[in-house]
Amino acid sequence: MAITTDIQVEELLEKYPQVVGYFIAHKLSPFSCAGAYPKTLGEMLAARQVQDIDGFVKGLNELISAP
Amino acid sequence: MKSQIDKSYKLYIDGKWVDGSEGKTFDAYCPADGELLATCVNASQKDVDAAVSAAWKAFESWKNVSAQQRAAYLLKIADLIDANAEKLAMVETLDNGKPIRETRNIDIPLASDHFRYFAGAVRTQEGQAAMIDNDTMSIILREPIGVVGQIIPWNFPFLMAAWKIAPALAAGNTVVIKPSSTTSLSLLELAKILDQALPPGVVNVVTGKGSTTGNYVLQHPGFTKLAFTGSTDVGYNIADAAAKKLIPATLELGGKSANIYFADCPWEKAIEGTQIGILFNQGQVCCAGSRVFVQESIYDKFVADMAAAFRKVKVGLPWKEDTMMGCQINEVELNKILAYVEVGKQEGAKLVTGGRKITEGELGKGSFMEPTLFADVDNKMRIAQEEIFGPVVCVIKFKDEQDVIKMANDSEYGLGGAVWTRDINRALRVARGVETGRMWVNTYNQLPAHAPFGGYKKSGIGRETHKMMLEHYSQAKNIFISMTEDKAGLY
Numbered sequence: 064m065a066i067t068t069d070i071q072v073e074e075l076l077e078k079y080p081q082v083v084g085y086f087i088a089h090k091l092s093p094f095s096c097a098g099a100y101p102k103t104l105g106e107m108l109a110a111r112q113v114q115d116i117d118g119f120v121k122g123l124n125e126l127i128s129a130p
Numbered sequence: 131m132k133s134q135i136d137k138s139y140k141l142y143i144d145g146k147w148v149d150g151s152e153g154k155t156f157d158a159y160c161p162a163d164g165e166l167l168a169t170c171v172n173a174s175q176k177d178v179d180a181a182v183s184a185a186w187k188a189f190e191s192w193k194n195v196s197a198q199q200r201a202a203y204l205l206k207i208a209d210l211i212d213a214n215a216e217k218l219a220m221v222e223t224l225d226n227g228k229p230i231r232e233t234r235n236i237d238i239p240l241a242s243d244h245f246r247y248f249a250g251a252v253r254t255q256e257g258q259a260a261m262i263d264n265d266t267m268s269i270i271l272r273e274p275i276g277v278v279g280q281i282i283p284w285n286f287p288f289l290m291a292a293w294k295i296a297p298a299l300a301a302g303n304t305v306v307i308k309p310s311s312t313t314s315l316s317l318l319e320l321a322k323i324l325d326q327a328l329p330p331g332v333v334n335v336v337t338g339k340g341s342t343t344g345n346y347v348l349q350h351p352g353f354t355k356l357a358f359t360g361s362t363d364v365g366y367n368i369a370d371a372a373a374k375k376l377i378p379a380t381l382e383l384g385g386k387s388a389n390i391y392f393a394d395c396p397w398e399k400a401i402e403g404t405q406i407g408i409l410f411n412q413g414q415v416c417c418a419g420s421r422v423f424v425q426e427s428i429y430d431k432f433v434a435d436m437a438a439a440f441r442k443v444k445v446g447l448p449w450k451e452d453t454m455m456g457c458q459i460n461e462v463e464l465n466k467i468l469a470y471v472e473v474g475k476q477e478g479a480k481l482v483t484g485g486r487k488i489t490e491g492e493l494g495k496g497s498f499m500e501p502t503l504f505a506d507v508d509n510k511m512r513i514a515q516e517e518i519f520g521p522v523v524c525v526i527k528f529k530d531e532q533d534v535i536k537m538a539n540d541s542e543y544g545l546g547g548a549v550w551t552r553d554i555n556r557a558l559r560v561a562r563g564v565e566t567g568r569m570w571v572n573t574y575n576q577l578p579a580h581a582p583f584g585g586y587k588k589s590g591i592g593r594e595t596h597k598m599m600l601e602h603y604s605q606a607k608n609i610f611i612s613m614t615e616d617k618a619g620l621y
Contacts, residue, residue, distance in 0.1 A: 071341040072341070073339055073340060073341045074341075076462045080460075080461045080462045080465055081465060083462050083465045083466045083469060084465055084466075084468070084469035084472075086466075087466060087469035087470060087473065088469065088473075090512070090516075092361070092363065092466065092516070092517070094462045094463060094466055095360060095361030095363060095364065095384070095517075095519065096283035096284060096285045096310075096359075096360050096361055096384075096414065096416060096519065097281070097283050097284075097310065097340065097358075097359075097360025097361050097364040098283075098284060098310045098311060098312055098340045098344075098360075099340060099341070099462075100363060100364065101339075101340030101341045101344045101345055101364065101367065102341065102345075102367070110363075110366070111363075
């Protein structure tokens with residue numbers, strides 16, 4: 064499954080718990096004591112003012128595709 | 131042990147246990163061994179509507195219940211919590227992964243004490259009266275706000291529920307409360323107690339995912355106040371939702387607290403204080419003492435003694451009596467902490483001890499982490515600025531008071547902190563100088579009902595605990611009285 068900006072962060076982390084390291088490397092924390100960020104990936108990246116959203120999502124897809 | 135948990139839980143709305151209207155559920159797992167504990171309801175918009183309606187219906191009578199009677203209700207809840215303390219402690223331990231010694235001695239007794247404290251506090255509430263002039267009197271009374279929407283985190287589910295519910299009810303409000311979907315079980319067990327103690331609809335519990343149920347709560351037009359404990363990132367969403375409805379919100383958010391040690395600190399107690407600061411609840415504490423500042427003259431010995439103390443900590447299955455540190459809440463959180471360990475190494479901090487997931491033996495199935503100590507940390511490093519939320523401490527050297535106050539304040543957060551010294555004058559100067567809502571002196575992570583807790587800067591808005599919460603959960607009514615028969619003479 065390809066990750067898109069429409070996926071809920073909650074769903075993303077449930078399916079691919081390993082991607083949290085990718086977020087931290089990009090200075091983003093998708094999970095906290097409140098749980099997973101309660102919006103879509105796109106909404107989270109926009110709220111955190113990530114400039115290259117497409118690049119971020121592309122990197123995520125490469126990460127989950129890696130053997 | 132796990133038989134104490136129901137196989138499935140329903141929603142608690144209007145004094146009844148009800149199925150979700152859409153039939154959607156989610157599973158709760160034990161973080162220590164990955165076993166399925168229970169199935170919970172993912173509440174729909176319709177379910178949240180029903181909960182809010184029930185709360186408003188109950189409010190019509192609850193707001194008129196006398197303070198004496200409200201206190202009696204809260205005392206009954208406290209008594210029932212105490213009577214069920216052992217079970218509640220075990221449920222919390224199984225669902226959250228925190229050691230049984232903590233749930234038994236801290237989470238559960240502090241929660242019952244919270245209900246008792248507000249039962250007492252509400253009886254002391256009095257209005258004010260003033261003579262504006264000889265013919266005019268002003269009376270100020272506090273009145274409840276209405277129906278409060280409350281969202282609590284996974285790190286202290288039972289205790290945070292008590293922090294939220296007790297003052298809200300004491301002030302005459304009714305409640306719809308949602309736990310984190312990661313740890314819903316102890317609040318559902320609390321609902322069984324509330325069912326024995328309260329009229330229907332006064333407290334309603336809706337469970338579900340943050341992206342669905344959580345957002346329904348946030349967006350619901352029926353609330354007249356929101357209260358949230360969680361991260362700063364999500365806190366922005368709560369503040370935004372409250373602003374759009376023009377209602378107040380109490381926010382208790384993240385932290386990166388400074389735990390400051392001067393050369394004259396009480397040594398053995400101080401070393402233990404670093405452990406209480408960062409290893410309590412596996413470091414999953416918003417006010418964790420995650421930045422340890424040590425004066426340069428004692429730095430090397432202090433770090434060595436800290437490391438030795440960290441290595442002696444017994445990490446184990448949370449339900450075992452001798453376990454000092456249990457497991458992280460889940461694999462995602464553990465992966466996040468491990469990612470920060472890598473960040474720390476890349477930034478040039480010195481990993482003195484820990485830094486690894488425990489994979490051996492009976493701990494291999496869970497999310498267990500070694501107590502971790504980074505030394506020679508620069509306060510500008512990411513590991514010193516960002517909330518890791520795990521058992522990872524950053525030790526930073528300082529020269530003197532001015533130096534350490536400046537570094538302590540070089541943070542976007544301001545929730546907790548401590549200063550350790552035998553010099554009371556210095557203790558007070560530093561406590562006053564650090565921009566934070568709570569400064570402990572020669573202690574850490576004590577959170578009694580009787581002292582206000584909350585953040586400066588991006589650590590939150592408003593306070594939790596203490597009788598000032600009764601003001602947060604009420605609004606001022608001014609009755610302004612002219613006592614003369616004379617006309618004003620303007621028309």
